Amino acid sequence: MTDVKRPGDAPRTRLKDRLDPVVFGVTGLIAIAFVVWGLVSTAGLKKTADTSQGWVIENTGWFFVLSASFFVIYVLWLAASKYGRIPLGQDDEGPEFKTVSWIAMMFSAGMGIGLMFFGVAEPLGHFASPPPGTAEAQSDAAVQTAMATTMFHWALHPWAIYAVVGIAIAYGTFRKGRSQLVSSVFWPLLGRRSEGAFGRVIDILAIFATLFGSAASLGLGALQIGGGLEHNGWVDSVGSTALVAIIVVLTIAFIASAVSGIEKGIQWLSNTNMVLALVLAVFVFVVGPTLLILNLLPTALGDYADQMTEMVSRTNASGGDEMAAWLSSWTIFYWAWWVSWTPFVGMFIARISRGRTIREFVTGVLLVPSLVSLVWFAVFGGSAIAQQRKTGDLVASDGTVNSNNALFDLLSHYPIASVTTVLVMVLVAIFFVSGADAASIVMGTLSEKGSTEPSKPTVIFWGALTGAVAAIMLVIGGDEALSGLQNITIVAGLPFVVVMVAICISLYKDLQTDPVVVRHRLSVEVVEEAVTTGVTEHDGDFVLVVEPAEPDPDDHEKKTS
Secondary structure (H helix, E strand, O other): OOOOOOOOOOOOOOHHHHOOHHHHHHHHHHHHHHHHHHHHOHHHHHHHHHHHHHHHHHHHHHHHHHHHHHHHHHHHHHHHOHHHHOEOOOOOOOOOOOHHHHHHHHHHHHHHHHHHHHHHHHHHHHHHOOOOOOOOOOOHHHHHHHHHHHHHHHOHHHHHHHHHHHHHHHHHHHHOOOOOOOHHHHHHHHHHHHHOHHHHHHHHHHHHHHHHHHHHHHHHHHHHHHHHHHHOOOOOOOOHHHHHHHHHHHHHHHHHHHHOOHHHHHHHHHHHHHHHHHHHHHHHHHHOOHHHHHHHHHHHHHHHHHOHHHHHOOOHHHOHHHHHHHHHHOHHHHHHHHHHHHHHHHHHHHHOOOOOEHHHHHHHHHHHHHHHHHHHHHHHHHHHHHHHHHHOOOOOOOOOOOOOOHHHHHHOOOOOHHHHHHHHHHHHHHHHHHHHHHHHHHHHHHHOOOOOOOOHHHHHHHHHHHHHHHHHHHHHHHHHHHHHHHHHHHHHHHHHHHHHHHHHHHHHHHHOOOHHHHHHHHHHHHHHHHHHHHHHHHOOOOOOOOOOOOOOHHHHHHHHO
8 A cells, every 4th residue: 555645745755754753752752651650650550540440430431421322323324325425535446455355354453352352251241240220140131131232332333433433534545635644534624733733632642542442452362361371271370470471472473463564464364363263153153052042143133222222321320339330341441442442443444445435334344343243242152151051150159250261161161172272362362463463553654644654663663562551551450450451441542532523523524525425416406406497487398408518708718818
């Protein structure tokens, strides 16, 4: 791929010419300061993170909930309206990537690591401890609630969040010829100011969200790989030192992939992982409770639709402290996590979606991953619930689920567990590498004024810093490492929610002047005027004719003078 620049832009070949010193310097220094703070005063950072997370949940939880649902309505409206015909590129362009590769890359970058970590843990967790005020634990009603709640967190809402930024960046870059920056999306609202201080603040917030969101994912990957090592008996216990070592290995791997480029690295890893994930899912489907899984597919979809109103309206006010604690661990954590992933996933899927229309984009980005998530959670969540009902050994006596080991505990009940558990660890590692190298490339793009091929030193810098932040996030969590990841992710995601709402406004304004919309509006006006004239002057007995306009004598004189 090559950079898309405005006419007159000078080529930026040297790193010092490409790098934005303000965006790179400010974000880099603050991120390094966070790492140093975690090393020098782990307890102090943990206290600050916990306090900040509590404030965000109490005062802005409602904003996360409302915004997430608004994004779903917004992108569906875009696709169904006249704007759906607008291409994310020039009028005569076709898609750059084949549909299968396009779906594989966006899915792997969007949530592959999360599906591996929560595929068993979330449905099983909601089955064992349903949301407050919903169903009795481990009852038939709890099965329905568990599947509906899981789909709520993984289907339309997260992908609509991604789609908002993805459409805005793809449209501005490939249709309008702007730089591939989040700040460039605000050109319709800010004009030249989007290239000044306001724009730099927006890009800085985007990098922060990306950094902490991808670091949280790296932490989840390390936790699950550590759980696999323990489960297989390869180590007695995985503590902070071992988790940091896993992070170091994964960080080196995704930096190597990122500097190899999108075509060589990410596309190959994404396609490989899609095949391996399909093999694992088919295996569990065949050896697990096949009939139950098939029954869960329509049931989960129906329960998801039936309980949607209740799920989108859950806030602190609907259940007090108990609901607030549940929301911080689940829904609001997810919305913040998806939002924190949005700058890099949105930019990444924008980058691979050139030539597709807005309607094609929304259909692919919303519906395909949602259906895949439905199948995935029916297979793994349904199998785990069935196994818990049969043997009762997947849930602790206090109703909690060990998220790190949940998938391994399920596979231990099936044949060739020694093979499948290793396959899971490989999948987790590759899923993370394919997602995190996309994140490091995007942070490089934001640091280098929108370059779609950021320099290797910049990519390596952000990749290494992501690993360092992930290690600190895990360490400050202590025995509750997952909680540490969740708390910081929620705090880091808040500023970018505000940015995303503004993106919706700016994109709508931008689309008003698109040639497709203008042509449509003019054609309607011309036809309406002609029909009105035909009815009033000819009593409805008329035909519409298209013919060349009479030449203007003044134009002829101008051309010959």
